[in-house]
Amino acid sequence: GAGVSQTPSNKVTEKGKYVELRCDPISGHTALYWYRQSLGQGPEFLIYFQGTGAADDSGLPNDRFFAVRPEGSVSTLKIQRTERGDSAVYLCASSLPGLYNEQFFGPGTRLTVL
Amino acid sequence: DAKTTQPNSMESNEEEPVHLPCNHSTISGTDYIHWYRQLPSQGPEYVIHGLTSNVNNRMASLAIAEDRKSSTLILHRATLRDAAVYYCILREGYSSASKIIFGSGTRLSIRP
Numbered sequence: 001g002a003g004v005s006q007t008p009s010n011k012v013t014e015k016g017k018y019v020e021l022r023c024d025p026i027s028g029h030t031a032l033y034w035y036r037q038s039l040g041q042g043p044e045f046l047i048y049f050q051g052t053g054a055a056d057d058s059g060l061p062n063d064r065f066f067a068v069r070p071e072g073s074v075s076t077l078k079i080q081r082t083e084r085g086d087s088a089v090y091l092c093a094s095s096l097p098g099l100y101n102e103q104f105f106g107p108g109t110r111l112t113v114l
Numbered sequence: 115d116a117k118t119t120q121p122n123s124m125e126s127n128e129e130e131p132v133h134l135p136c137n138h139s140t141i142s143g144t145d146y147i148h149w150y151r152q153l154p155s156q157g158p159e160y161v162i163h164g165l166t167s168n169v170n171n172r173m174a175s176l177a178i179a180e181d182r183k184s185s186t187l188i189l190h191r192a193t194l195r196d197a198a199v200y201y202c203i204l205r206e207g208y209s210s211a212s213k214i215i216f217g218s219g220t221r222l223s224i225r226p
Binding site: 044095104 | 150155156158159160199212213214215216217218
């Protein structure tokens, strides 16, 4: 079956611009997560949705970052006034509900802020 | 989530077993030990998890020390496709948050 998909695969933008990154989770997965990964480091948690609501947004670095999941399926990560330090691979994962359920990751969106 | 310690890198030969160590001396009684791996240019993928007993699945085996302060991921016969970064992760048993806290992992290289 289809895995987690993310679009675009690559995004190049200029400092100060607004970007949106999209995640399509596996059908039926109610839990959705966003992580970001800088070069040479492990992924860093950003936000977790259970259904439509953000259950844990403690990883969002500041108020320029925002994520939505209005219908409990597709999610969009929004970054305002991008900075060069936002350059990273943004990963999305989904899972069935439950504490230990395997998280299935998408291929990521590579964001480059010039 | 408790901290884990892994070697930065390891090398192994193709078709030989690989033992990837992980130390987690501050593990609590309700922490589960999870392993994920990340192949080049891909997102992480689940490998295995366990609590106290050793675990086996089609990908690997997980050997957990009796005091649970360390564990070892075992790849029984490494292939070139197993070259990846391997992450050892602790997840709280009764936490309402199911986020994963990744460390830096072990970069495994496989020699043909």
